Amino acid sequence: MNPITPIINGLKITLSHLFKKPVTLQYPTERPKVAQRFRGLHALNVSHNKAKCVACYLCPTVCPAKCITVEAGEDANHDKYAARYEIDMLRCIFCGYCVEACPVDAIRMTGEFELANYRRQDFVYSKERLLEKK
Amino acid sequence: MVNLTIDDKQVTAPKSATIYEAAKINGIKIPILCHDKKLKPFGACRMCLVEVEQMKGRQIPACTTPVTDGMIIRTSTPDIIKARKMVLELLLLNHPIDCPVCDKGGDCDLQNLTYEYQVNANRFSDEKFHHEIDYSNPLIERDMNRCVLCGKCARICDEIVSFGALTFISRGIETKIGCEFEGSLNCEFCGSCVSVCPVGSLLARPFKFKARFWALTNQKSVCSYCGTGCNLTLGVKDNKVLTTVYDENQGFHNGQLCCRGRFGYQFINSDKRLTTPLVRKGGALMEASWDEALELVATRLRGAGASAAALATPRLTNEELLLFKKLMEAAGSANYDHSAGYAHAALTKGFARSFGATASPSTILDIQKSDLLLVIKTDSYETHPVIGFEINMAVKNKGAKLNILSDKRGKLSKLPDAKTFVHTPGSEIAVINSLAKAILDEKLAAGSAVSIPGYADLEKALAGFTPDAVAVQSGLSAAAIKQLASDYAKAEKALIIFPVGNAYPGHNADMASAVANLALLTGKLGTEGSGVLCMAEKNNSQGAVDMGFYATSGLQAGQIMDGCASGAIKTLFLAGENPVVSYPNRAVVTTALDKVEFLVVSDLFMTETAAMADVVLPACSFAEKEGTFTSVDRRVQHIKPAIRKVGQSRTDFEIFSTLIAKLGGQAPAAPAAVFGEIAASAPGYAGMSYAALGETGAFAPVDITPAFVVPKTVAVEPAAGKLALVIGSVLYHNGTLSQFGEGPMYVCPEGYVELSRGDAAKLNVAENDLLNVTSAAGSTKLKARISSRMPEGVLFSPYHFGAAEINRVWSGAPVTWVTVTK
Ligand code: SF4
Ligand code: SF4
Ligand code: SF4
Ligand code: SF4
Ligand code: SF4
Ligand code: FES
Secondary structure (H helix, E strand, O other): OOOOHHHHHHHHHHHHHHOOOOOOOOOOOOOOOOOOOOOOOEEEOEEOOEEOOOOOOHHHHHOOOOOEEEEEEEOOOOOEEEEEEEEEOOOOOOOOHHHHHOOOOOEEEOOOOOOOOOOHHHHEEOHHHHHHOO | OEEEEEOOEEEEEOOOOEHHHHHHHOOOOOOOOOOOOOOOOOOOOOOOEEEEHHHOOEEEEOOOOEOOOOOEEEOOOHHHHHHHHHHHHHHHHHOOOOOOOOOOOOOOHHHHHHHHOOOOOOOOOOOOOOOOOEOOOOOEEEOHHHOOOOOHHHHHHHHOOOOOOOEEEOOHHHOEEEOHHHOOOOOOOOOHHHHHOOOOOEEEHHHOOOOOHHHOEEEEEEOOOEOOOOEEEEEEEOOEEEEEEOOOOOOOOOOOOOHHHHHOHHHHHOOOOOOOOEEEEOOEEEEOOHHHHHHHHHHHHOOOHHHEEEEEOOOOOHHHHHHHHHHHHHHOOOOEEOOOOOOOHHHHHHHHHHHOOOOOOOOHHHHHHOOEEEEEOOHHHHHOHHHHHHHHHHHHHOOOEEEEEEOOOOHHHHOOOOEEEEOOOOOHHHHHHHHHHHHHHOOOOOHHHHHOOOHHHHHHHHHHOOHHHHHHHHOOOHHHHHHHHHHHHHOOOEEEEEEOOOOOOOOOHHHHHHHHHHHHHHOOOOOOOOEEEEEOOEOOHHHHHHOOOOOOOOOOHHHHHHHHHHOOOOEEEEEOOOHHHHOOOHHHHHHHHHHOOEEEEEEOOOOOOHHHOOEEEEEOOHHHOOEEEEOOOOEEEEEOOOOOOOOOOEOHHHHHHHHHHHOOOOOOOOHHHHHHHHHHHOOOOOOOOHHHHOOOOEEOOOOOOOOOOOOOOOOOOOOOOOEEEEEEOOOOOOOOHHHHOHHHHHHOOOOEEEEEHHHHHHHOOOOOOEEEEEOOOOEEEEEEEEEOOOOOOEEEEEOOOOOOOHHHOOOOOOOEEEEEEO
């Protein structure tokens, strides 16, 4: 092959981009639209005014990063509920296994990706924080 | 052995085996739901269907069908799989699919089988059950909606526990498991039913929702309550013991436990555990460093000589007890005891002189091999419940005769054909002597007896114990005594079982000798199923005796207390003992502990005794340490840590080692090394190795040199107008430790005084009335409990409760005479 050809091919690509609209988003003024199936921060689903989670311990079991802590409690009707539900986002690898494992559709992943923070403990999402999410 | 073919494999099996068992021995798995190896075959669920060619290929249940020679069996043909699937579909028809919230999820036979047989849909449809769930007691939750009617719970409660709290009620589609009159569960809460339930119908409430089965780490251990030495499996998560896990292959008892073993583990992780050393400063106990606390103790012990004394709980490991002894030797004192002075004299003194050994010659395994069991005190069921199960099984399954000699009736008295001989309190030794006398008179003694040393003296001494003479003082008829004697002497194999403990003042060295005489006279010793089994109270009482942790040249427990009071003992080290509650005569004990200059207590909790100490050392529970325990029948078993140490607590082993080092001695580095010393020096432990103990432990053999000893009897004079108070153990408790186990405390939370219906009527007392119980020693207030098992004129009260203060009344005499007022 002519040794010049690859260089010309490369220059062609560069040239074509000169006339295209840039893909760079002017974050934070411009914001991306994440796909439906994007795996961002978790949220606990609500039904009848309380978290749907029945504390079955399946998500902490399936979680490969072992970042979910569930502690079950017994309510006044002797029913099981998640007295504590916590995800350590510093460990989470956003694999979405927890969502798949949940037998009662209690946990989902939102499009939220802006998770930067200053202190380590701010990355520990308690039940209350996970419920706040829409 | 029979030859048969299972799934085209030529196999052999014992003649008595069922198809299921034959398959199991040969590594072929047949699914089961209603079968349990401990229970009699039932055949209710049809999960175990197999095809047998000789039966025209019909499907028959493997768990109830015995094998025959030449049988050709297929366990998983397409037809069988279809049938099993249908069984599951039918079960799941009314079964709520609650798995996410059901505590059994992950450990459920129904769930596992549904998964295995891929029952993903149901061809049938019906309504789910709507039975009310029983939340009424704090230990066992009953959700009959999940029940598969396997009947295991009802069967184990009947066949092994012999309580019979559960049964099938109603018929057809309405059938369910219930209690009498469909009421709530009110039983002895041994949890056996929970352990065998294959589904989530019966659940242990203390463990409810705590964790999934798969998240638990299982650590095998040995129960730290009574001397039966039951093996148990601790379920651990996040450094907490969350439950006990049932393992049907564990121990001689196949995983059976009593209420304390099953539900009494909470003390391990209790918030009340001591976590830092405390030193008394300016009158109050203040937190201190280990160094400061131990230095203080070492200073007191250094060269203390006979002014120091030690009492240990027989819950310490053998290794710890041996180190404790070394520590006292380093301090120059021979004053140490494990309350043997009160409780275990039967072993240390009685057996020593009658058998030349300080252990029972028989084992728990002898119970099922015996023809006749002579049980002294029905309490043997309450003190050692799992031995009670063994007795029950011997009576029901093996046809053993059961004779009971006791001052009250108990659960054993209810077993089929059990004969109970109720004597007046305090006359037990006289009665046993009269049995020996009757055996001699009726010429039922074995020929070999004459050659045993002491025969002539005994014969002479027994002259006064004719059945007629003893009948008067014991309240038994002479005929009954003669009957008891001839039953015992004529049985081919007969075993005498009796419990001893802190609160059994009558059960002393003399009673042990009296019992030994019976066995020696009739030659019922040294053969399988015959002999004497003395059941010491705590998990390592026998170990404490074997380690020689009792007064030989120094002072006994009672004398140590006197020494403290008189000022002769200046430093007292209590390891895990709580004498304020458990020793007789509380006033004397508290005065002694008040008087002693320096009191050191190592314990798990701030007990009544620890609160009086100058230095309190936080010790570890059995779940945090390693070492060995020896059961009543000298099974030496190994425990390993299940969790890390709580707070700053240290094992007694570490505490004693550090102190020995501070006193200039050298302590072995690890329990394994100490066990090496034990194996070299303790009688019967020779040749044992720490590593080889494994999961099953090892039996320390007992060598006997028999001799007849004349037992002393004390005449117990009835006091006019007074009632006889006997103290003892209750089923749910053991020592004072079980007060910190929430399970037992739910069922039996406080002390009480039990009296007969007759006495209650005479005194105009109703259940739960508060009574003043007064003796010459003192008085206390206790709730009344009225029962039909008490003979008139006799009261019973458990001794475990700190708040009940029964030892203000109970002075340590065989019988305490009391008055009762409202
Ligand atoms: S899997 Fe679902 S129900 Fe189970 S603990 Fe997780 S969020 Fe809760
Ligand atoms: S009993 Fe078994 S199958 Fe039934 S809900 Fe519980 S775990 Fe599921
Ligand atoms: S806990 Fe024990 S006594 Fe009570 S029902 Fe169950 S098996 Fe029977
Ligand atoms: S409660 Fe459990 S053990 Fe009892 S019959 Fe039902 S499924 Fe069987
Ligand atoms: S207390 Fe005794 S009988 Fe009960 S489980 Fe423990 S060792 Fe066994
Ligand atoms: S296991 Fe055989 S019928 Fe249930």
